[in-house]
Amino acid sequence: MSQASNRLEKRDQLISTAFSLFYRYGIHAVGINQVIDAAGVAKRTLYHHFESKEALIAATLAYRDQQFRTWLEARIEQAPPGEGALLAVFDALNDWFNERDEAIMPFHGCFFINTCAEYTDPQNVHHKQCQAHKRLVGEMLLRHAYQVNAERADELSQELVFLKEGAIVQAHVMAAPQAALVAKGMAKRLLQSYAT
Amino acid sequence: MSQASNRLEKRDQLISTAFSLFYRYGIHAVGINQVIDAAGVAKRTLYHHFESKEALIAATLAYRDQQFRTWLEARIEQAPPGEGALLAVFDALNDWFNERDEAIMPFHGCFFINTCAEYTDPQNVHHKQCQAHKRLVGEMLLRHAYQVNAERADELSQELVFLKEGAIVQAHVMAAPQAALVAKGMAKRLLQSYAT
DNA sequence: CTGGATGTATACCGGTCTGTCTACTTTGGT
DNA sequence: ACCAAAGTAGACAGACCGGTATACATCCAG
Numbered sequence: 001m002s003q004a005s006n007r008l009e010k011r012d013q014l015i016s017t018a019f020s021l022f023y024r025y026g027i028h029a030v031g032i033n034q035v036i037d038a039a040g041v042a043k044r045t046l047y048h049h050f051e052s053k054e055a056l057i058a059a060t061l062a063y064r065d066q067q068f069r070t071w072l073e074a075r076i077e078q079a080p081p082g083e084g085a086l087l088a089v090f091d092a093l094n095d096w097f098n099e100r101d102e103a104i105m106p107f108h109g110c111f112f113i114n115t116c117a118e119y120t121d122p123q124n125v126h127h128k129q130c131q132a133h134k135r136l137v138g139e140m141l142l143r144h145a146y147q148v149n150a151e152r153a154d155e156l157s158q159e160l161v162f163l164k165e166g167a168i169v170q171a172h173v174m175a176a177p178q179a180a181l182v183a184k185g186m187a188k189r190l191l192q193s194y195a196t
Numbered sequence: 197m198s199q200a201s202n203r204l205e206k207r208d209q210l211i212s213t214a215f216s217l218f219y220r221y222g223i224h225a226v227g228i229n230q231v232i233d234a235a236g237v238a239k240r241t242l243y244h245h246f247e248s249k250e251a252l253i254a255a256t257l258a259y260r261d262q263q264f265r266t267w268l269e270a271r272i273e274q275a276p277p278g279e280g281a282l283l284a285v286f287d288a289l290n291d292w293f294n295e296r297d298e299a300i301m302p303f304h305g306c307f308f309i310n311t312c313a314e315y316t317d318p319q320n321v322h323h324k325q326c327q328a329h330k331r332l333v334g335e336m337l338l339r340h341a342y343q344v345n346a347e348r349a350d351e352l353s354q355e356l357v358f359l360k361e362g363a364i365v366q367a368h369v370m371a372a373p374q375a376a377l378v379a380k381g382m383a384k385r386l387l388q389s390y391a392t
Numbered sequence: 393c394t395g396g397a398t399g400t401a402t403a404c405c406g407g408t409c410t411g412t413c414t415a416c417t418t419t420g421g422t
Numbered sequence: 423a424c425c426a427a428a429g430t431a432g433a434c435a436g437a438c439c440g441g442t443a444t445a446c447a448t449c450c451a452g
Binding site for chain 1: 225326364368
Binding site for chain 2: 399401
């Protein structure tokens with residue numbers, strides 16, 4: 001057993017526990033005491049690793065950003081490049097919504113949209129961090145859109161983002177896990193109109 | 197001066213004040229004391245009209261549901277029926293995002309999406325109330341979609357809802373008020389493919 | 393003209409919030 | 423073997439939470 005890392009893992013333990021609680025119950029609704037109890041860690045330890053709750057929130061957003069983009073990138077790479085890759089996004093969403101992919105379970109909406117809902121001011125630190133995440137995901141789609149239609153890649157990827165966000169909201173708010181399939185159908189027709 | 201209604205208006209005053217605060221800062225972030233201070237009302241008065249904060253939240257959601265649907269309905273009715281009405285939705289969104297319509301200012305995202313983000317469990321009372329609102333808005337679109345393509349009205353309205361939700365999220369999270377125009381462009385092409 | 397509904401102001405209750413502090417233990421690299 | 427880093431448990435501070443209680447004022451309908 002790696003005792004050495006056991007110590008250093010406390011930080012990650014706190015982050016992943018905080019993420020699970022924030023994601024499920026919302027950030028304001030979860031107190032620091034809940035986090036440390038669930039993580040099985042002393043309060044002092046939390047404040048050893050993080051200056052404040054704000055810092056923990058920032059770390060949680062960074063953690064999820066990494067996890068989510070790594071997951072989506074992997075799902076896309078398994079598909080054929082170009083159109084296949086872009087449609088694979090919606091298959092990935094489908095598995096996410098239906099909690100069929102362990103790597104990204106469970107589903108309680110988009111953590112970043114949810115966080116922006118709690119910090120509605122676009123100038124807010126956390127809101128900005130969510131924007132940065134969405135920008136990176138958008139750029140990911142853009143790279144693949146480039147394979148489909150280089151001249152209109154910006155347009156195409158932007159429109160696909162709309163379908164993606166719409167699907168996530170619909171799946172969460174309406175508890176409609178089939179939303180990804182509707183969005184995929186729309187995406188297919190969109191791709192046809194962009195085919196070169 | 198109508199002193200009689202002055203009394204009865206306190207309830208509405210509380211609701212509209214609570215809405216403004218909840219909408220801007222999130223529900224969990226706003227305390228009951230903030231609400232009564234902003235409304236200029238005694239705490240006893242709040243608890244005379246509402247059993248609890250939960251009850252105030254419910255009333256706030258009902259108030260916004262009414263306000264929003266009345267506003268959107270009016271905006272749609274001003275446009276020619278059928279396609280015009282459906283496209284008018286996106287013009288309305290455009291004015292909302294850009295805070296050009298006093299009747300619906302300001303813009304901090306969709307109150308119902310935001311509330312679902314704070315109460316992620318679809319079984320939660322408030323989450324369900326948000327679903328009900330979205331269902332009513334969806335039915336509103338459905339009625340107009342029926343004028344465009346009676347056989348495929350369900351499909352069409354559902355797809356327009358995706359564009360609408362996508363636009364709202366994009367406008368809020370990315371602070372991109374032009375999102376409504378992108379969505380309108382997509383909607384136009386969608387309507388072409390549904391034209392009878 | 394009186395009584396009940398609605399309002400005011402303010403103190404209070406028990407609990408929880410973030411964050412600090414004390415005092416002690418475990419661990420691992422040098 | 424030793425010391426700094428990282429950990430533990432838990433009390434504490436001061437603010438704020440939702441909600442109740444007390445005591446009194448205003449208003450209007452029967």
